[in-house]
Amino acid sequence: MTLIALNNLTKKYGGVIANNDITFKVDKGEIHALLGENGAGKSTLVKMIYGLVQPDIGTMMLDGESFAPTDPRASRVRGIAMVFQHFSLFEALSVAENIALGMENPPKTDALSNQIRDVSLKYGLMLDPNRLVGNLSVGERQRVEIIRCLLQDPKLLIMDEPTSVLTPQEVDALFTTLRRLRDEGTSILYISHKLEEIRTLCNRATILRHGKVIGICIPKNETAKSMAEMMVGSKLKTPQKTITNFGLPLLIVKDLSLRSTDPFGTSLKDITFTIRAGEVMGVAGVAGNGQDELMLALSGEVLTKANSIQLEDNFIGQTGPVERRLQGLLTAPEERLGHAAAPEMNLSENTLISGFQRQKLGRRGFVNKLGAAAFAEKIIEKFDVRTISVGSAAKSLSGGNLQKFVMGREILQDPKVFIVNQPTWGVDAAAAAFIRQALLELALGGAGVLVISQDLDELMEISDTFTVISEGRLSAPRPIKGVTTETIGLLMGGSKEI
């Protein structure tokens, strides 16, 4: 029995066709996957179902009746609920207040708190209605979002990349909840690019590529590889990894502790590790466990005890980013626009951010504009950055291309140690493979590389050594051989109760 049917939906943004003549159905009591790479059109499609955006062409039918919501409220009224990838939560407000804000006609506070407690017990999503959301872990925040949806008694629950922030144990718990909902008759539209999960969880999958429906399949009958090929449309390049002997220690971090200044941040506790020449160390961990704080401490944006961080023979804990760069320690933060690059400035100027001193793009404080432009050209060429010119604003580049630019800017400065946080987040498959290859080549050339990533597959592929960051602590680094997803999951779970 069809719950929702989309017919010939088309949506254009300027010259770009985000969704092109999309037709598919979701049945009642079904978990239906929406599969596709970044930029395939999943978000736009879902925004149309949820009423945030209206289609240019096409119609929708819900429960046999015409469905054309003009805003999220209209969707919610008809029984559609959505859990976004980026939560719509208010940190300074309580769980109950947050949930009330996501509901049409919320009951009075006391009644609402009771309802929250009931639902959380029923579905195994433990939450205290009075806690401030800012104090919750990421997994707990997702529960707030889910409960907010469940209290509306939805017919269709849309989940957008729900597991990218969860530990393996939390993923299992979520899947149990979703299956329970499905058995009770709720349909779930599950957006993801994680193929193994879709094979485990979903009844059917619709695959999008470049805004079109490529096919509909039954995941259990497919392999991850066959689905990946449908998604990307071409064979993926796998990076080559050759085992090397590691050289001298380049970066020695010892008992690095840092109190977080942000009330909702994570403090670092006694972080200790060493990176040797030619070594790639992978740091796994769910977002919000201290990755940002660790990056800031290593880049020099936040100062620590002098001898906590040692670069070759120098204690650099008290030196700033410029000095560290001159000594050969380069970093690339997670946030591309706004942190690694200035969105409004052009690519030529963006080279100055990390390259002014080390790349000698100036003399006595005066900027060498031609030199900066030349460096930017070099980056664009060597790292295959698709852009109109060095004069383009950083924000005009696509996510993948900007990431290539940022990586290129650092890697072409020939670092001794390179530290990167989420190197391929939000990047299309081809660019991601390119970046991973660049990292491997960097290590082959004798540099020490630290990769912090939420993508376990990525880390398995490129790391020599492996560690997990959880609640500000780092597990003892171990060789990658023999590390399984189960051990990783337990390490990432840390002290969280299951």
Add this chain to the structure above:
Amino acid sequence: MIRLEPRTNPSQAMIILTPILAVLATMVVGGILFVTLGKNPFEAIRMIFWDPLLGEHAFYYRGQILVKAAPLIMIALGLSFGFRAGIWNIGAEGQFIMGAVIGGATGLALYPLNSFIVFPLMIVMGALGGFLWAMIPAFLKIRFNANEILVSLMLVYVAFNFLIGMVTGPLRNPDGFNFPESRSFQDFPAAHNPELWAGTGIHLGVLFTLGFVILAYIMITRHIFGFNVRLAGQAPRAAKFAGVSPNKMIAICLGLSGALAGMAGLFEVTGPAGKLTTTFPLGYGFTAIIVAFLGRLHPIGILLAGLLMAVTYVGGDIIQSQLSLPKASIQVFQGMLLFFLLAVDVLVNFRLRISKRNSK
């Protein structure tokens, strides 16, 4: 339905057009305002914009333009760096006053010493006075995270009261008639800032201002400090990543704007104003903020905006005497100018799109 669509790259054409559009819009709406006051709008607009430059008595007015423009430009140049970095010094008026008081007091303390060293020393002390006064909000922001807008503003009133205290007390002219004012600098040649070429209004401060315009231009376009200031304002996290120390930025920007405001105050009190009085502050510190924005925080823009503002000041005097309108009517004009500039500024980064409502 009118929508704003972001441009991927800022429109170069609009950057030049928008100030012109703003001026035109101000003239139109201002003209309407004059009509409601019962005055001929074309005559009034002419008096404000044309007469000061090329009218009958322009030879007198032109001098006035430079006199009024120089302090506005000098202060606005200093402010522009901070504003670009997101550091809001709203207390330039207070720094202006303190520069005048401290620089002026230095000179008066040396009276009647007739040495070439007196005036340069006063300039330095004037800059120092403004600098120190601006370092108060800087220090409080760095150390205590206190909002510099409010602190610098409160200090304006403190500075004003300090001025009154000084001219009614320690700095009161001993040879005067017990008026609340200091000795006139015109009686003290070594400390006087005279008009260098009769009728032009050009005094030493004007020359200094011109020099600062050039320096600021070089700084903002070619020096890494200019880059860092822009970066800090546009992408603070990227600035930290680049190694820009936010505290240093705060101190330098506030200190710089304070020093320039203080220097402007010193030039003003030893030149056009002539002496320290209770009515010495003319609001230049606040108007300079407007000039900074009108000039899009760019040195050349500030030069032009300062001249434009000065023209409107002189024009305001003209309409006051010729049309018997209150002096304040020109402030309405100036406020409108800023309003319109802020309004049309959106076209630099966004384009207007008129779309039909979606059909179902």
Add this chain to the structure above:
Amino acid sequence: MDISIVSLLATLIVAATPILLAATGELIVEKSGVLNLGVEGMMIIGAICGFIAAVNTDSPLIGFIVAALAGAALSLLFAVLTQYLLANQVASGLALTLFGLGLSALLGHRYSGIRPPSSPKMEWFGMAELPVVGPIFFNHDMMVYFSIFLVLMVWVFLKFTRGGLVLRAVGENHDAAHALGYKVIRIRILAIMFGGACAGMGGAYLSLVRVPQWTEGMTAGAGWIALAIVVFASWKPWRLILGAYLFGGVTILQLNLQANGFDMPVSYLSMAPYLVTIVVLVIMSSDRTRASLNAPASLGKIFHASS
């Protein structure tokens, strides 16, 4: 020494009322995530428009109503600039202040030296006759009590109503609020207009009750003090009263000391309220964690709905 504590406290309340009114309005504005530096401009426009209306209709009540409408109308300019045209909030607020000061001087040109109709004191069943508490609490005009009532209403609104919850959400995270379907821009514009109306009434209180007369630039920085008080109050309504009375207290004390021939130059005493505000500001801001938890997280950030 001839200072009566009782009359001191009574005058204090009157002195504090204009800034309390303006600060209450600005609190709502800032709770929605907008920083409006144009409070001074809106206050003075309210002062002159209320004055003109009251003089011409011989009714202070109409004066206050007109003042509220004038303040709201002027704030609408700021709202359009910052919410639709995405202009910088600091610059827009300053433009508003400049424009307001100029416009008010222009409108008030012929009104200096005129006495407005007086505002009657409210009757509290003869409680004004009580010793000590009588003159302090029960012998004021309607607006004093209205200002307290307004704080109460704002507190109830923010804490107990859905509208208040939505407002707080918008100020906390405007992107999330937009994603949930709330009309961020509309809510902010309403908040800005409320702030304008309150500032307008505060200004009118100066010209109609406190002084009472019209003079060019008569707000003399009261709008800026109101801004400081919102921070002092950590964006909590009841603390506004504390802040406003503290400032009123310092001003009155200083005036009284002057009048009683204290041997300190007048101008240094006049500095006192401003210095006190700085000290208070520093104390409140220096506790970074608490300040950041109380300040609406979206304060001052530009919101552009991307769909």
